[in-house]
Amino acid sequence: DVFAYIAVNKRMGTIHCHIYHVPKGSGNRAYAAINNAFKMLAADEKARGSNPFAVTDPKREAAPDLLFRHQIHRADLTAIQQIGAGQFGAVYIATHRILQRAVKLLRNAASTADKDEFTREAETMLVLDHPNLVKMIGVAVQQKPWLCVLEYMKYGDLKSFLSTCREKKIPLRYGEMIYFGEQLASGCGYLASQRMIHMDLAARNALVTDNNIVKVADFGLTRPMEPGVDYLLLREPMKLALKWMAPEGMDKKYFSEKSDVWSFGVMLWEIASYGANPYSQIKTQEIQLKVREGLRLSKPPGCSDEFYDVMNTCWEQDPDNRPNFRLLEMRLSGIREANPTPSRDVGLVVSS
Incomplete structure (x- = not known):
């Protein structure tokens, strides 16, 4: 089977078509999985309305101590545009107290395993401090959607x-x-x-x-x-x-x-x-x-x-x-x- 998708990179002004040869019968499964992921992202966006960082569930959750000490106010974030979608959900450029930041969202339908990995990565980044490691600015993880705020790297990967x-x-x-x-x-x-x-x-x-x-x-x-x-x-x-x-x-x-x-x-x-x-x-x-x-x-x-x-x-x-x-x-x-x-x-x- 052949599986393909088109990726648009707005930052670099490029459009790529990726074509893969995959085992027979798996092309439709890959399409279904990716299509389902986009549907979940669309559902999350609809629930949040015009503000992608808005709380979608008023219920508060307990946060690990390290993350709690690095909480930011989501009201201080203003979305500029979506620049991609990662393993956990959409990624945005946003302003946070004047400075531009990258904000990763954890989709509302995330599995327990995804939540654990999101938490582990945030905790790891918060204890690291070096000019050649991407810096974690803070998190908002007591209400959905969970947010992870990072320094913005202008030219992407x-x-x-x-x-x-x-x-x-x-x-x-x-x-x-x-x-x-x-x-x-x-x-x-x-x-x-x-x-x-x-x-x-x-x-x-x-x-x-x-x-x-x-x-x-x-x-x-x-x-x-x-x-x-x-x-x-x-x-x-x-x-x-x-x-x-x-x-x-x-x-x-x-x-x-x-x-x-x-x-x-x-x-x-x-x-x-x-x-x-x-x-x-x-x-x-x-x-x-x-x-x-x-x-x-x-x-x-x-x-x-x-x-x-x-x-x-x-x-x-x-x-x-x-x-x-x-x-x-x-x-x-x-x-x-x-x-x-x-x-x-x-x-x-x-x-x-």
Whole structure:
């Protein structure tokens, strides 16, 4: 079967048609699931009227202590426009006390599992503070719809940003690519210093804003390391992206800073390939065996040897032989300083 959908990116001024070959009989199921999700979003919007942040159920719910201490008044939020829809519901640009913010809504019909994940991600973000991690501003979770208020990243996710560069034939300068990687390594290094494992590093989960600033986002799968050790043995079922996963994660459910480093290497490859899909010619179910046998992503066209070498150090089979994020940040910083690049705001060029 073939399944397709059209995505409109208002921020970048692009329209993409995504076409997938799916197992026979699953195309209609995918359509039904997505159609049902849009119907639920439409029902939520109708219940809220012209104000998407308005309370739809006056009943108050108890909030975990950390979230309660970071409550904001939804009356201080003014929606500007919807910019997307995530796992939990719609995402808006809004003003909050003059500043622009991104606001994620949890749909009214959310499952208990979705509520738990929404809460866990908010609690994780509230304890993190680094210039290259997307900042949580506050929440409103005592009445429906639940809201999560984040700093607004003007140019959206890094994967779409890179794809737009390719489509509009706007090549990134070498120093700009390296600077993206350096910032992401810095944010990931801080995360590791807090004994956290992101577990879903990919270009789609990083966001871009003014002055070529990029930040790690989407902490829904982030988990703390186990007490007394520097790893996590995953015991809960979790949907993870195999093409970004380290072999020890696929084989043994073993995750650490070094498994995040592997994923970071794939993210660098995405930067150098302008948002291409890794292992695009290989079926997902074959990835685990191929990687175990030594398959690695090939050097993207135009990529320098030294940048590709950084990627390859992230893909060492033995986690102990991979660099940590601090070393990666230092190495990328050294490459950038040795290759000075004229200053420009790439997002401004791409979105014009």
